[in-house]
Amino acid sequence: MNETRRHWLLATMAAAAAATAGTAGAQGAELTVGVFNATTGVYAFGGVPIQNAMRLAIEQANKQGLPGGARIKIVEGDTAGDKAQTITLINQFARRDNAILLLGPTTSVEAVSGAPVSNALQIPMISTSSSAEILxxxxxxxxxxxxxxxxxxxxxRYAVEKLGVKRALMVFDQGNEGYIAQKNAMRDALKSSGAQILADEGIQASDSNFLPLATKIAAQDVDAVFIAAPAELSANFFIQLLQAGVSPKTRFMGPASLASQGFIKSGGKAVENAYVVADYAATSANPVNAAFTEAYKARYGTAPDNWAAMGYSTALIGIQAIRNAGPNPDRAKVRAELAKSNKVPVVIGDGLWTLDAGRQPSYGAAILQVKNGAFVSAP
Incomplete structure (x- = not known):
């Protein structure tokens, strides 16, 4: 075989392989979706329920049926909260498994690293996280x-207007872009509402001894301490704040990462009365939420938390994009449908998820408080 013909054959084979990867559902039989979250490691408090809920939503979609009689095949992976593992899984799902859609990863740390890879491979990826760098x-x-x-x-704004907070202190995981953005948003809202910010204190997700920082905070006259970090770490931090002598009257606050049973279980009495802004309220009257709660309990033997709701909603958004792409979906069609998502029924926020022209999502949020070892809607 001459060199020219060999090159032509190799190019033809490569083109055929790429076409197969981009049109995994062309026969209407099996559509592969990669599901990957941090099911081990420091972010497993969110990754496990997210992965469980994504699996549940896909199982339900297969029972309900998809255009052309297609079924979704799930291929799963554990990122372990690691950037390199995230990139490896994206490559595997896209190249080896010919997936048409990726659901995950869990955190902004992973998603910001993985997003350039999904774009290079031209495979749509939907992360549960919030960092603008993903877009x-x-x-x-x-x-x-x-x-x-x-x-x-x-x-x-709630802290100042409803709780009377005047002096607050910020603590945040400085290795996570999502947590940094949450800290900045809390700081800016407090300042614009009239509160004074005493300090921004950076920590690492691997830290466990916070007594030096807790002692420093205890020496200050502070109304509220906000922490943006993983759930169990945050609970441990609040425990050490009280051990260091911080007044029990100090308001403990955090972002949605704290809206986890792991936060309550790890913190115990130390996190009683803590305030958390969440993507999801279990008490929501949304009919989609009632069915989700029942199905999740039946499947996993426990009530869903904020992260289960985020995972389920993420899968619902992806499934609707696949449905809207028609009986022969490919990656490009699914991506196009995702980009024009509007009022997708979900279980988070007010029950409808919409993208704006810049692909920024909106859906509303809830403020919760820990009462008697459970999350309730804050007054």
Whole structure:
């Protein structure tokens, strides 16, 4: 075989492989979707319920049926909260498994690293996280989480207007862009509402001994302490604040990462009365939420939390895009449908998820308080 013909054959084979990867559902039989979250490691408090809920939504979609009689095949992976593992899984799902859609990853740390890869491979990816950098990577990456100004900013205004907070202190995981954005949104909302910010204190997700910082905070006259960090770490931090002598009257606050049973379980009495802004309220009268709650309990033996709701909503958004793409969906068609998502029924916020012209999502948010070891709507 001459060199020219060999090159022609290789190019033809490569083109055929790419076409297969981009049109995994062309026969209407099996549509592969990659589902990958941090089911181990520091972010497993969110990754496990997210992954469980995504799996549940896809199982329900297969029972309900898809255009052309297609079924969704799930391929799953654990990012372990690691950037490199996230990138490896995206490549595997796109190249090896010929997936037409990716659901995940869990955090902004992973998603910001993975988004350029999904764009380079031209495979749509929907992360539960909220960092704007996910969108900056290109048109193939999406995020379900709203801008921090819409969610955490609301908590800041509530703290001043409803709770009378005048002096607050910020603590945040400085290695996570999402947490930094949440801290900034809380800080700005507090300041614009008239409160004084005493300090911004950066920590690491791997930290566990906070007594030096807690002692420093205890020496100050502070009305509220806000922390943007993983759930169990935040609970441990609040425990150490009280051990260091911070007044029990000090308001403990945090973003949606704290809206987890892991936060309450780890913090115990120390987090009683804490305030959290959440994407989801279990008490929502949304009929989609009632069915979701019942199905999740039946499938996993426990009530869904904020992260289960985020995972379920993310999957519902992806499934609707697949449905709207018609009986022969491919990656480009699914991406196009995602980009024009409008009023998709979900279980988070006010029950409807919509993108604006810049692909920024909106859906509303809830402010919760820990009462008697459970989250309730804040007064």
């Amino acid at each position: 900056d990577a290109g048109p193939w990456s999406f995020k379900v989480g709203a801008q921090a100004t819409q969610t955490t900013g609301r908590l800041g």
